[in-house]
Each structure stands twice: as C-alpha cells, then as structure tokens.
Amino acid sequence: MSYLRGWFSLDTSSSATKVEPNDSYPNQLLPVPQFHEEDEDDGSDTAGEDDSPPAFPAINSAQRAVSSSSSSDTSRGLSIPKILTDSALMPPPPVPSLAIRQPGIPPPQSSSSLLAPMTTTQPPKRLSRRDKVALAPGFGPLDWGNLKASGQNLRVSKSMPSLVRNVVRFHQGVDALMRIPPSVLKLHNKKEDAWTAINGKVYNITPYLPYHPGGEKELMRVAGRDGTKLFSLTHAWVNADFMLDACLVGFLVSEPSS
Numbered sequence: 001m002s003y004l005r006g007w008f009s010l011d012t013s014s015s016a017t018k019v020e021p022n023d024s025y026p027n028q029l030l031p032v033p034q035f036h037e038e039d040e041d042d043g044s045d046t047a048g049e050d051d052s053p054p055a056f057p058a059i060n061s062a063q064r065a066v067s068s069s070s071s072s073d074t075s076r077g078l079s080i081p082k083i084l085t086d087s088a089l090m091p092p093p094p095v096p097s098l099a100i101r102q103p104g105i106p107p108p109q110s111s112s113s114l115l116a117p118m119t120t121t122q123p124p125k126r127l128s129r130r131d132k133v134a135l136a137p138g139f140g141p142l143d144w145g146n147l148k149a150s151g152q153n154l155r156v157s158k159s160m161p162s163l164v165r166n167v168v169r170f171h172q173g174v175d176a177l178m179r180i181p182p183s184v185l186k187l188h189n190k191k192e193d194a195w196t197a198i199n200g201k202v203y204n205i206t207p208y209l210p211y212h213p214g215g216e217k218e219l220m221r222v223a224g225r226d227g228t229k230l231f232s233l234t235h236a237w238v239n240a241d242f243m244l245d246a247c248l249v250g251f252l253v254s255e256p257s258s
C-alpha cells in the first residue's frame with residue numbers, strides 16, 4: 001500500500017469531499033474515490049487491499065484542471081449527443097427511375113440522379129461495326145465447351161488428308177507436340193484441314209469454324225498462316241489458349257535451314 005500512499009500524498013480527503021452528489025461535474029470526470037485511512041495495512045494479506053480504481057483523470061492533471069475551470073459543458077462541446085428522430089434526419093435520395101430508361105434516349109435531367117452518364121447508354125461504335133454472325137443452333141459457346149469436354153479428339157478432323165491425320169495421331173500417341181515450320185503450316189489452309197498459329201502455338205481450327213462468333217469466313221483468314229496479329233487486332237481479350245486448347249497440334253518453329 002506504500003505506493004498508494006504516494007499517489008494520495010496530496011490532500012485527497014479535501015478534494016474528494018468537494019464533489020457533491022448533485023454537483024454538475026463534467027461527464028468525463030469520475031468522482032474522486034474516497035480514501036479511508038482505516039483501510040491501511042492491518043497486518044493481514046488481503047484486509048487492506050483497496051479495489052477501487054484510481055481517479056481518472058488524475059487529481060492534479062491538466063485535464064481535470066481545464067474541465068473544472070469552466071462551469072458549462074455545452075460551451076466546450078462536451079454535451080451528450082442527442083439521438084435524432086427519423087423526422088430530424090436527412091431525407092433519403094430520390095429513387096432512380098430505371099424502368100423508364102431506354103437505350104439512346106436521355107434520362108430525365110436531374111441533379112440528384114444516380115443514373116450512369118449518358119455516354120454509357122450507347123453501344124461502343126467499335127462493336128456496331130463488327131459483324132457478329134448468327135451461329136447455327138447447337139453451335140454456341142456452351143456447345144463448344146461441351147464438345148471440348150466430350151473427350152473427342154479435336155486435333156484431327158475426319159475431313160483432313162489421312163496422311164496428316166496419321167502424323168498428328170502418331171505425335172499424340174507418343175505424347176509429343178509437332179514442330180511446325182511455316183512451310184508446313186501453309187499446307188493447312190482449307191476448311192476441311194485448317195491450321196493457324198496464335199502466339200507460337202499451332203491449332204487445328206477446323207472443328208471450331210462453325211462455333212466462331214465472328215463467322216467461318218473471318219476465321220478462315222488466318223488459316224495456313226500465323227494469325228497472331230489479326231487475332232490480337234480483332235479481339236485481344238479472347239483467350240485463344242483456352243478456347244482452342246483441345247485443338248493444339250504443335251508449335252510454330254522457324255524454317256529448318258538445309
């Protein structure tokens with residue numbers, strides 16, 4: 001208890017008694033706890049233990065001095081915040097009338113509108129120039145996904161020359177991909193036997209032709225040659241690696257020097 005005595009070496013009894021139950025002391029300040037001399041060490045281990053917390057802020061602290069120097073709490077913004085009723089709160093924003101909105105027609109002008117700016121209601125000009133081809137029933141993106149997952153060998157096509165088919169099958173059999181120079185790639189430029197190279201990988205695009213959203217004609221423009229540039233210029237966002245993974249036949253290599 002000696003350390004406690006140190007804390008309360010000042011005249012605690014007098015400062016504590018200044019706080020009357022009805023005094024309007026600031027909310028933040030707790031009344032100074034009463035300190036009783038009789039509680040002093042009486043020889044037993046626990047009898048003199050005082051569990052009452054120390055005054056906070058400390059009795060002589062600057063905080064206490066400042067707060068007790070002013071009589072009005074509200075003058076220093078120390079009042080308890082009031083809970084506002086619904087009617088005293090800010091009204092909610094108006095509900096946007098999305099239902100009346102039509103593409104290309106400006107929405108009603110309102111400064112508080114949450115609608116997207118007008119520019120996004122028009123389709124991008126780039127897309128309107130494109131020829132999106134109506135695919136035959138059963139040839140949508142999901143159907144292509146199902147065909148890939150079916151386990152059917154898409155690296156070879158029934159329509160391709162049997163010699164080519166056998167070479168591709170042979171490589172598949174030994175789990176090796178072919179090294180294809182441009183001169184060989186060039187031979188595969190017909191619908192029934194169409195290969196193209198995208199980012200160094202050579203794909204058999206014949207099975208994908210009826211599934212291509214841009215149409216067979218456009219896709220055939222890259223048959224028998226490196227289509228990386230045209231592919232990227234048309235739709236760089238398309239993941240050819242994923243779309244055609246089941247059609248991979250080999251890698252494009254430079255022409256062997258003989």
Ligand code: HEM
Nearest residue numbers: 127130131132213214218219222227230231234238240243
């Ligand atoms: C060789 C691999 C190719 C693959 C895997 C492929 C795949 C795709 C895919 C998935 C789409 C739909 C994209 C979308 O809706 O955002 C598409 C659209 C299209 N593709 Fe390809 N494509 C290929 C090559 C080409 C080539 C060489 C051309 C020729 C210029 C072409 C022309 C188009 C066009 C015009 C569209 C329609 C774009 C649109 O709807 O805005 N594609 N293609």
